[in-house]
Structure formats: structure tokens, C-alpha cells
Amino acid sequence: MAKHINVALLGNPNTGKTSVFNRLTGLNQKVGNYPGITVEKKQGTCKFGRACTVHILDLPGTYSLNASSLDENVVIELLLNKNDKDFPDVAVVVADVENLKRNLLLFTQIKDLGIPTILAINMADRMDRKAITLDVPLLEKKLNTKIALISSRKNTGFDYLKKLIENYNQLPTKPCLNASNIAPEYFDRLRKAFPNQDLYKLWLVITQDVNFGKLNRNELKGIATFQTESASNLKRMQQRETIVRYQYINETLKETLHIDTANAKDLRSRLDRVLTHKVWGYVIFFGILLLIFQAIFDWSEYPMDFIDRSFASLGEWTKNTLPAGEFTNLIAEGIIPGIGGIVIFIPQIAFLFLFISILEETGYMSRVVFLMDKLMRRFGLSGKSVVPLVAGTACAIPAIMATRNIENWKERLITILVTPFTTCAARLPVYLIIIALVIPDTRILGIFSLQALTLMFMYILGFGAAIFSAWILDKILKIKTKSFFVVEMPNYKLPLPKNVLITVVEKTKAFVIGAGKIILAISIILWVLASYGPGKFNDAETIVKTEFASQNLSPEELEHHIDSFKLEHSYIGRIGHAIEPAVRPLGYDWKIGIALVSSFAAREVFVGTLATIYSVGSDDEQTIKSRMAAEVNPVLGGPLFNFASGISLLLFYAFAMQCMSTLAIVRKETNSWKWPMWQLGVMTAIAYVLSLAAYQFLK
Amino acid sequence: MITIASLKIGQKGIIKEFSLDAVPLKLLEMGCLPGNEVRLVQIAPFKDPLYLDINGSHLAIRLETARKIEIELL
Numbered sequence: 001m002a003k004h005i006n007v008a009l010l011g012n013p014n015t016g017k018t019s020v021f022n023r024l025t026g027l028n029q030k031v032g033n034y035p036g037i038t039v040e041k042k043q044g045t046c047k048f049g050r051a052c053t054v055h056i057l058d059l060p061g062t063y064s065l066n067a068s069s070l071d072e073n074v075v076i077e078l079l080l081n082k083n084d085k086d087f088p089d090v091a092v093v094v095a096d097v098e099n100l101k102r103n104l105l106l107f108t109q110i111k112d113l114g115i116p117t118i119l120a121i122n123m124a125d126r127m128d129r130k131a132i133t134l135d136v137p138l139l140e141k142k143l144n145t146k147i148a149l150i151s152s153r154k155n156t157g158f159d160y161l162k163k164l165i166e167n168y169n170q171l172p173t174k175p176c177l178n179a180s181n182i183a184p185e186y187f188d189r190l191r192k193a194f195p196n197q198d199l200y201k202l203w204l205v206i207t208q209d210v211n212f213g214k215l216n217r218n219e220l221k222g223i224a225t226f227q228t229e230s231a232s233n234l235k236r237m238q239q240r241e242t243i244v245r246y247q248y249i250n251e252t253l254k255e256t257l258h259i260d261t262a263n264a265k266d267l268r269s270r271l272d273r274v275l276t277h278k279v280w281g282y283v284i285f286f287g288i289l290l291l292i293f294q295a296i297f298d299w300s301e302y303p304m305d306f307i308d309r310s311f312a313s314l315g316e317w318t319k320n321t322l323p324a325g326e327f328t329n330l331i332a333e334g335i336i337p338g339i340g341g342i343v344i345f346i347p348q349i350a351f352l353f354l355f356i357s358i359l360e361e362t363g364y365m366s367r368v369v370f371l372m373d374k375l376m377r378r379f380g381l382s383g384k385s386v387v388p389l390v391a392g393t394a395c396a397i398p399a400i401m402a403t404r405n406i407e408n409w410k411e412r413l414i415t416i417l418v419t420p421f422t423t424c425a426a427r428l429p430v431y432l433i434i435i436a437l438v439i440p441d442t443r444i445l446g447i448f449s450l451q452a453l454t455l456m457f458m459y460i461l462g463f464g465a466a467i468f469s470a471w472i473l474d475k476i477l478k479i480k481t482k483s484f485f486v487v488e489m490p491n492y493k494l495p496l497p498k499n500v501l502i503t504v505v506e507k508t509k510a511f512v513i514g515a516g517k518i519i520l521a522i523s524i525i526l527w528v529l530a531s532y533g534p535g536k537f538n539d540a541e542t543i544v545k546t547e548f549a550s551q552n553l554s555p556e557e558l559e560h561h562i563d564s565f566k567l568e569h570s571y572i573g574r575i576g577h578a579i580e581p582a583v584r585p586l587g588y589d590w591k592i593g594i595a596l597v598s599s600f601a602a603r604e605v606f607v608g609t610l611a612t613i614y615s616v617g618s619d620d621e622q623t624i625k626s627r628m629a630a631e632v633n634p635v636l637g638g639p640l641f642n643f644a645s646g647i648s649l650l651l652f653y654a655f656a657m658q659c660m661s662t663l664a665i666v667r668k669e670t671n672s673w674k675w676p677m678w679q680l681g682v683m684t685a686i687a688y689v690l691s692l693a694a695y696q697f698l699k
Numbered sequence: 700m701i702t703i704a705s706l707k708i709g710q711k712g713i714i715k716e717f718s719l720d721a722v723p724l725k726l727l728e729m730g731c732l733p734g735n736e737v738r739l740v741q742i743a744p745f746k747d748p749l750y751l752d753i754n755g756s757h758l759a760i761r762l763e764t765a766r767k768i769e770i771e772l773l
Contacts, residue, residue: 064728102730102756232720242727259755268757269740278744370759374745383748484723484764489740489750489757 003052007165008088010075010110012103013061014363014490015096016122019152019499021058024162029058031506039074043086048166057086063102065109066238067208068407076208079113080201090168091117092161097124097132097149098491100257104143104249105242108176111145112200116171118146118164125151131260139256144172153496177248179203182241203241207234271492275367285368289390292355296394296425300347307347311340329531330524338523341602342516348394348425350508356387356402357503361495366487373485379467380474382411382485389415389466392422393459396662397511400669410479416669417679418470420662421655423462426603430653431458433607437628438646454650461654526572526598526605533570540566572597586652586688587645587695589634599658606653636699644698648691656687701772703749703765706739712770713737714753722767730756737770 009024011017021029025044032041042058059078060071067073078084079091091110095103100121111117127134140147146164150157164171179200180187190202274280319332359365365387373383381389384406391399399419406412423431432455439451536543544562553561567573576594583593595609610628631640641649657663663676670676706712716733730753731737740757741750747762 063725066724066728068723068725099756101754102728105728235720235724238724239727242724243732246730246732272741272750276741276743276750281744366759370741370743370748370750373759373761374743374747484725485748485761486723486726486729486764487748487759488729489759491757 005052005054005165005168006086006089007054007056008078008086008091008115009056009058009094010091010106011061011094012063012096012099012106014488015061015094015099015103016152017061017094018058019496020092020094020120020122020150021056022496022498022502023152023155023158024054024056027502029502031510034074039071041074046162048162052166054162054165055086057088062106064106064242065204065208076204079110079115080204088115090165090171091115092120092165093117094120094122097121097127097134098130100134101246101249101253104253105245107143107145108245108248111143112175112177112179113204114173114175114198116168116173118148118161118168118171119143120148120150120157120161122150122152124149124157125154133258135256139252142252142256143176144174146171175200177245181244183237186237207238268491272367272489275364276370281367281371285371288355288359292352292390293393295351295355296348300351303347304344307340307344311336311343315340330527333531334524334527335520338520338527339516341523341605342512342520345395345397346508346512349398349511350504352391352394352398353504353507354500356391357500358495361493361499363490363492366489369487370489379470380411380414381467381470382406382408382415383487385411385415385470388419389422389463392419392424392466393462395424395426396420396422396659397665398507400662400665401507401510403669408484410474410477413479413670413675414470414473414477416666417473417675418466420657420659420679420683421462421466421469423459423654424603424659426659427458427462427653429604430599430606431455431650433625433628434641434646434649436625437641438643458650458654465655523601526601529572529575530567530570530598533566533573535569537566537569540569567594584635585695586691587633587640587642587648587699589631589640591631592640592649596652596658599653601660603653603658642699644695647698648695651694652687652691654687655683655690657683700769703737703739703751703760703768703770704762706737706749706770706772708739708742711736711738711773713773715769715771717768722764726760726764729758730754731758731768736773737768 009017009021021042021044025046028046029042029044032043034041039060044056044058046054046056048054057078059075062072062075065072065076065079067076078086079088081087093103093107093110095107107117107119121134126132134149136147136149148157148161148164150161180191182203187199187203190197190199194202275284315332315336318336319328322328322331356365359368368386369383371383372386376383376385385403388399388402391402396419399422400416403412403415403419406415435451435454439454442450444450444453540562544558544565548558548561568576572594573590575597576590579593579597580588580590583589583596588596591610595606598609599606628641629639632638633640633642633645657680663680666676666679667673701712703712703714714731714733714735714737722731735754737754738752739749740752743750743759748759749762749765750759751757
């Protein structure tokens, strides 16, 4: 008979819960979202023999069932809802042997819900080194459970854990604690009001501010109205519960757990002394940042070039192989470059998450948060905002995904809103070409290249804008969230390569699929707009041929002129002309206008679009540059790209929200269109005003 | 009032009864309970946050919270 078991994997953060999940499921896992919210839902399956399929849900790490974040809400909503299809047949609580006392708090709460619960004590391989002895049989008896001593690092104990899961129906379900102990008199009243209910569940439903919409209404009837206690009294009782549970845990561990503190060697304190040092701490952090920048800008250039070339030749190949026609054009000029535009980000994103996951796995990230918190708080940010702001210099998309571990919603929202100001990789090609055009290639004091200094200034400008707008947002956003900050400082560990690999793959996949869809759609739209047009567009060939009949043009040159003419009269060309009045005060013409519009798909499209418009016919930077330098301002005469319009363009790209994919991810993370639209409006307005001011002053 | 904020690095204290309204539940859950021993492991540059070891549970809290937790010096 085929057996199906639902397992819920629970535990405090930093207990190696995810490693246990990875060990149990291998790569047999699926990451999605819980419906309607952005909390990651990780699930996987594994087979125990032929007849038994186990579905494992890796629930977000939590310290207790008292939910204080979206992630924790998910846990309690599932555990209280027997009708949920993922409701566990058995819960596995993962604990760290070095933090057993604290980890048992969650365990006793889950046990008291009447769910069969296994205690998996992880990192058992460290017991010897840390001089920890544990009387497992006695602890099993006291906790009414079965215990598996496992080590996800050494891969031991998993066979036994699997056996326990398979025989979950033999587990005792007796609770650890008599819930009435929390507040005898109050629970007595509860019992009288709801004689058929499990008291502890009732208690959780009453105290937890989570969405119970999925719960069976009949079961709950009347509970919401049973509010004879004030909120502060309920809070007091919750605190009482925690204290009572800890008393029980201390009692239980007194006889079963022995730690010989004298023997515990401390790598932690020695590393901490250096890594959180008031000088060395920052020096080391700065060094690591440099390494990350190096990887993102330098090392990922090779795979990115390769991807770029591959997609270019794939498009070429498609065009030459498939029968000529509209459909082939769409594939070769719209879809393939569109997909290429997504895939090209993979190296940077993969590198970034490689570093971030290593820093997290080792426990170093908590030290960075500790070091930076006070500094960041002055700007309405949290120590936990450092990671996203650093990540933003590669790409705002993974950076915004990395804000998830900021518990405080206001600090998280501000971080999400200001991250797009940091100079992402896509701005770089635009900066490079404009700086080369308008900033003189001279040296200051004979050492510093003025162009390099300008580029550095653009990076500082990006960071400055992020920090400054965070400070403003902190003042104007009226969001009441209980500001509270606590970071666990976990033990230092060597990262498990498998965990790192899985994180990198998962995050990259999430980007490619999530944001990718939108980038692809926009590229197709842009292609259509650039490939079709009304009226003259369709007679482009004849018109251009007549116009240039007297000049002896080579077929290639003629082709470029035709392309250029087509673009000007295509729909996007029309759009460019239509917005020209709006961009002229900034010092741009309609062609730059088009480049601005198409930059909305991705900023680096700027250079490519201008290349097409100026009918250079190749993306070679030198040719575009000389062509751009030769452009004449249609109104004022003189070069179009002069100091004034160049600075204006630089400022526009520094501040404007021109990235469709970022908007999509902000929508996903904030679960509303309000914030991305807000970002789009405000950032673009700032960009416009500053560029306008710069151009008008400088021209 | 002697609080966690008064500790010097390496110094220990015992957490006394504290006003339960001032301290978030989460901190209790992480082991910050009356009767537990607390040791100040490290102070971040700029004097905030504080890195504590409370009965083997290592965590960092901000100074404003630390000021609300009364202790008895050991």
C-alpha cells in the first residue's frame, strides 16, 4: 500500500534546518511563494523505500509560535489549520545541540498542539569538541518524544530520522506542558466557554494576530468575541507562557544535558574580537566588499561577454536558417535578444548570491549587521540594510530580494525604495560612453584621470542619493511598526558547499523566471514598436533610395540609411518625436528620447538603441562614440553631446527609475503596485528636475 | 538603576525582574529571562548595539532596549 506522509520541518534560525532539508530531499525540491505573499515556500519530496512517499515542507525559521513577521505567520497558520493540504502528519523540530535550551521552546509549543513531533538534534558531531553530554533516552522520556541525533555536516543520523518519520504514528502525542499553568483562572474560563476545544490551540488563536481565514469557521465560532482580557493582559500572559516553558525546559535539561564549560574552546570569541573590532572590523568588511565588487564587475565580465556573443550569433543563425518573414524577425530580433537580456544577468546574480550565502552560512553577516546598525539607523535604515545596498551595485533585483531578512517593515520598505539609487551594473555602459564624450581626458595633479574621478563621483552620488532619500523617507513615512532589533550572533561555521550551491541556483532561477517574463515581454513590445510604423515607414526603401540616388552609396551604407529612416518613422520613432518637447529642455533630441524610452526595459539598452538610431550598424563603442560626437543639436547648433547635455544625461540615468524589472520585483516584494509606482514617479521626477537644472545652468 | 547597559565588556550580571511591557516577547523567547546570567561580550563601535551572551544564547540588542533590563552585578 502506497503511503504518503506530510512532514513539516521547523526550527529556530541558525540550527541548520535548511541543511537538514537539503539532506533529506537532495535537489528534489521546489521553491515557490505562499499564495498572495512573498514568503518563500520550500518543499521537497523523498522516497522511503518503494511504498512510502514523504512530502517535506521547510517552514521559515522561527523562535516560537508567537508570530511577529510574515514568515512566522505562515508557520502558525499552517499548524492551526487541519484542513490545509500541507498540514503535517508529523513535525520535525530541528535543534542545535549547542543551543538546545532555546531551541526547545518552539519544540514544546508544537508538541502541545498535539501534532506528533520528532526532535532532531543537529550538529551532534560537535558534542565531543564542546564537551557536551546528553542523556538521550531520559530526555526522550521527559519530552514524550523520539530524538534523532544528526549531523547534516557529517551526514549521520539521517537513516534513523527517516525511520522515525516513517513510523510517526507510534509517537506519543502527550503535551509537554499543561496549558492551564500559563494562567489558571483565565484558562478555566476558556474551558467553560469552549468545552470541546483544545485549550492551547484556542490560546494561540486568541493571541496571534494572524490571518485565520483558512481555518474551519465552525471550529472557531465565538473565539474572536471571547475577548474578556485587554491586549496588555494577553501580552503579559504570553510572557508568562514563555517563562513557564523555560522553567519546564530548565527542569528537563538539568538532569539530561551537561556542558563542561571549562572544556569549551572558543573560536568564536577570538574571531569576534577581530571581526567586530572598531578598526579591523571595518577594514575586513571593506576588503570583502572590494572582493565582491571585483567578482561582479571583473570576473563576471567573461561569462557575460560569452552570453552576449552567443545570443547575438544565435539570433544571426536563426535569421539565416529559418524562412524569412515576420515571424522569424520576431524570434531573431525580439525574442532571442530579449531572452539574452535576461540571461546576461545570470553571472552577476550568481556571484552575488554566492558571496551572500557564504557570508550568511559562516555567520559573518550577523557581525556586519552588528557593526553597521548604529551608522545605518541615523538614516532610517537598519544594520540589515547593508547587504541590499551593497548588492544594488550589481543589480537592484537581487538586492531587493535580499531585504527579506529585515524584520522591521518600515526599515525594510525604506531599503527597498532607496536601493535602486545605487549605481547598478546596467548604468555603467551608459556612464562610460557619456563620460568619454563630454569629460576631457585630462589629469588632475598629474595623477587622477578626470574621467575616472567622474565615474567614481557617479557611484558616490548613487550611494549618497540612497542614504539621503532614506533619511527623508524616515521622516515622512508614517508607518507604525514596533521597532525592535535583535540579531542572533550564531557560531562561526564552515559553509556547506551544497547549501551554498542550492541557494545560488534557487535565487538565480527566481530572478530568471520572475523578472525574466517582464523583460521578455517589454523587449517584444519594443521590437514591435521599432519594426512597424504608419505611413512613410512602409515606403522607407523607395524614399531613401530616391533621396540618396545621386550619392554613390554602397549597399551597406544604403541599408543603414534605410534602417535609420525606418526607425525615425516607426511607432517608437513617433513616440520619440512626441516626447521631444519634454526632453528638449534637458538638452536631448528625439533620438535620445527614444533611447530613454527603450532604456525602460533595461538601462544598458541606451547604447544599443543609439547605435541603431545613428545607423552605425555595429555596437562597437568607438564608432558609436565618434558618431555621437558628430551629432549636431537641431536647435542651437553645435555638438548635441556637449558638457551640459552630457551632465544632464548622467544625472538622468543616476536618478531615474528606468528599470521595468526592478518595478516588477518591488511589486512582488511589497505586494502592491503603490510602491513601485511611487518609485517610478518620484525618482523620475527627481531625475527630470536635476537634469533640467544642470542643463539650464551649464548650457 | 543598574541595567545591561551598565555592564563593562566581560562583566556578568543576573537579570532581575523587569517591566514586561518594555521588553519585546521575542527577547524573552531568545532566553532573556529573569534569573538568567548575562555577560557583555562586545560593544559595537559607536557604543551601540550590545553583543550579549545570555545563558549560552548569543545575541545583539540595541542600547535603548538594554537600558530597560535591570540586572544585579555579579
